[in-house]
Amino acid sequence: MQNLLLFFAKFGSVILFIVLEIFCFNLIVSQNDKQKNIYLHSANLVSGQINNRVNNVKNYLNLRKENDSLRVENARLLQQILNIPEAVINNESIEKDSNLIDYKIIPVTVCSKTVRLRNNHITLCQGSKNGLKSGMGVISANGVVGIIKEVSKNYAHVLSVLHSQCRISALIEDKNYFGNLIWRGSDIRKMYLEAIPKHVNISVGDEVVTSGYSIIFPKGIAIGKIDNFRIPSGSDNYEIEVALYNDLFSEINLYVIDKNKVEELIELEAQLIYE
């Protein structure tokens, strides 16, 4: 017994150090698991509050710039409404049957975000109260921003596209070949498009849009344009550098895409996997 006490007196701090480090690494590794959810939900209550306060001041300072971009956005939407063919407007059944509305847009604001880490996240000031659910896509006026990972009552946690685990199905417009859009760190204005076979004729300046093959983003949201491409030796696929349209540094007003009947689709796909 005395030996045991002596042992602890001598090596207690070393043991404490090892235990705490193991605990920390466990936290890091299990970032996407249950522990992380619990942690984020309780943490968001506190840190979300403070971030909220700071952002209130920051939002005020940015009002003029934000106002300008909102005006541009509004103009674009108005233009779209004006461009809808008259037949669609006259067809009353579309307005009455809400099942035909495929995507609902929920405007949200950013509470806090990181952009310069290896794995970046965004916290939204809206949560399940406003109709957000995990798995919904987040876009800005200029392109794709991320995917909602966790939702609490008042806040939502978004996996940014600037995250090493984020894959977005993207398409080269007019060519109809699609691949995965990934981020490799360092430059926040550049992502890489993978798995485009090398026989496709592409050129610098081609537009890259979302493919619509996932259930998260609808087809045709502009992401960026091809900045540079090359074929790595021994590969059958291009390595394409895409310059993003949006600047995640400055985006504050975001939109969440709520796809109708998404549960039905997930159920169907789950059945396919099990069979």
Add this chain to the structure above:
Amino acid sequence: MNSQVFKNIISFLIVVLLQIIIFKRIDLTFGSFDFIHFLIYPIFIIILPLKTPRALVISLGFILGITVDMFYDSPGIHASACVFIGFIRPYVLKALEPYEGYKIDHSPSLKNMGFVWFLPYCSIMMGIFMLFYFSVEAFSFVYYFEIFMRSIFSFFASMMIILIYQLISGARS
């Protein structure tokens, strides 16, 4: 004794608030050159009083790190780096022990120990912290170039702020 505990609680709050309100939001990016991150909060661990028990230093490191982690949305990353420098602090102190030894009531701050002693001490601690933090953040040594560049540039940026912070807090008390 109590006044010292109180002083350290205040310094904990100041350091954490400075980090999350000001330094988390400073971005110095020039194109793809984004290696500068300001991490000033380890100064709390660095200047804890010399007689603080070792286990307490490590525990405080964990609490400090996990608090900062809450605001960086990165559970465990800052905490592991803080626990690590809390663990190696006695070894660094021992290696740098002056000829006549330490005064047991002192804390190893700029004001108490002088610039010539404090600069290498703080540099060693911050250097180790930066390397550990950015390695854990990348979580793989594939990105060794980025880890190295980020550590170096962030080290100089953070050291500058820490020295200014130490000069101000030394002049105040």
